[in-house]
Amino acid sequence: GAGVSQSPSNKVTEKGKDVELRCDPISGHTALYWYRQRLGQGLEFLIYFQGNSAPDKSGLPSDRFSAERTGESVSTLTIQRTQQEDSAVYLCASSLAASGWSTDTQYFGPGTRLTVL
Amino acid sequence: KQEVTQIPAALSVPEGENLVLNCSFTDSAIYNLQWFRQDPGKGLTSLLLIQSSQREQTSGRLNASLDKSSGRSTLYIAASQPGDSATYLCALQYSGAGSYQLTFGKGTKLSVIP
Numbered sequence: 429g430a431g432v433s434q435s436p437s438n439k440v441t442e443k444g445k446d447v448e449l450r451c452d453p454i455s456g457h458t459a460l461y462w463y464r465q466r467l468g469q470g471l472e473f474l475i476y477f478q479g480n481s482a483p484d485k486s487g488l489p490s491d492r493f494s495a496e497r498t499g500e501s502v503s504t505l506t507i508q509r510t511q512q513e514d515s516a517v518y519l520c521a522s523s524l525a526a527s528g529w530s531t532d533t534q535y536f537g538p539g540t541r542l543t544v545l
Numbered sequence: 546k547q548e549v550t551q552i553p554a555a556l557s558v559p560e561g562e563n564l565v566l567n568c569s570f571t572d573s574a575i576y577n578l579q580w581f582r583q584d585p586g587k588g589l590t591s592l593l594l595i596q597s598s599q600r601e602q603t604s605g606r607l608n609a610s611l612d613k614s615s616g617r618s619t620l621y622i623a624a625s626q627p628g629d630s631a632t633y634l635c636a637l638q639y640s641g642a643g644s645y646q647l648t649f650g651k652g653t654k655l656s657v658i659p
Contacts, residue, residue, distance in 0.1 A: 437586070461646055470549070470651040471634070476644035484644035519588065526645045528576020528597070528638045534647060536581075536589040 430454070432537035434520050440543045441510055449505045449540045453522030460503050461523075461534060462487075462495060466516040474518075477503060478526055510544045517541050547572045547639050551650035558625055559658050566620040566653045568635030573613045576638040576645070580609050580620050583632040583652065592633075593620070625657045 433452045441447050453460050462474040473487040477497045488494075492510075497503040507514055521534040548571045558564050568578070577596050581589040593602045593609040595618070601610040608621040622629060632654045636647040 432588075459645075461644075463647075463649075468651070471636075471647070471649040473642075473646040473648070476646055478644075484646070487646070521589075521647075528640075528645060532645075533579075533591060533594060535591075538586060538588040 432520055432522055432535050434518075434537040434540050436540060437538065438541045438543075440545065442545050443512060444509055446506065446508045447510055447542065449507075449518050449542070451503045451505070451520030451522075451537060453501065453503070453520070454535055455501075457522035457524055457535075458500060459523045459526040459532070459534075460497060461521045462503070462505050463519045463521065464516045465519060465539075466513075471519065474505070476526070507542075510542075512544050515542055515544045547637070547641060547648045549635055549637065549648055549650040551633075551635055551653050553653060554651065555654040555656075557656040557658060560625060560627060562625050562657075563621070563623050564625055564655070566622070566633050566635075566655070568618040568620070568650055570616045570618075570637060570639075572639050572641060573616055574640045575613065576640065578609075578611055578618050578635065578637040579647070580607075580618075581634040581636060583634055589634065622655075625655075627657045627659050630655055630657050 460477040463471045476484040492508045517539040519539045579594045580592045595611040606623040632652040635650040
């Protein structure tokens with residue numbers, strides 16, 4: 429079956445513009461996570477969805493960041509008024525459920541590389 | 546707050562050599578620890594996952610160990626090959642994170658020289 433897909437693969441934008449990043453999880457996976465990887469840094473958790481609701485938004489760095497999920501499927505991460513420090517690879521992962529069991533391993537998409545000029 | 550440290554940050558070895566990558570963490574209340582491989586433009590590939598109750602996992606030339614009491618994990622790669630060149634990430638799920646998100650180290654960049 430298809431894995432997690434993300435689009436676009438690369439996005440170059442000007443400072444101050446808004447951007448939308450898309451994630452298509454594996455079909456049937458109820459849990460969806462967004463992570464960010466800035467140059468030279470480890471992956472940072474941004475937000476978690478269980479179904480269409482987001483019970484944990486603790487990793488969002490500012491109110492310029494928001495995300496939604498519809499139909500327990502596609503998720504969109506929106507960054508408003510982009511800043512240069514938003515430049516990073518944004519990774520999406522999905523899992524069957526949210527737990528610490530190995531059966532609920534997170535599967536990652538290829539990421540979207542965002543460059544803010 | 547959980548902190549995950551990977552040493553070394555980069556490693557270069559000749560082909561055929563055995564090698565060990567290290568990962569340490571500060572909070573031992575973990576559900577599991579996972580090793581990933583990251584290739585440019587291809588996202589993350591899960592290599593091995595060790596549940597909290599386990600001590601090690603093996604897959605082919607890879608062996609990962611977990612010592613919760615000391616807060617350490619190692620990834621052993623036998624008979625390294627140029628195709629093993631990638632960044633290796635250690636990540637874990639722990640009870641302090643309510644939504645089971647992964648907490649990552651910064652990775653070890655491995656280069657295997659033919």
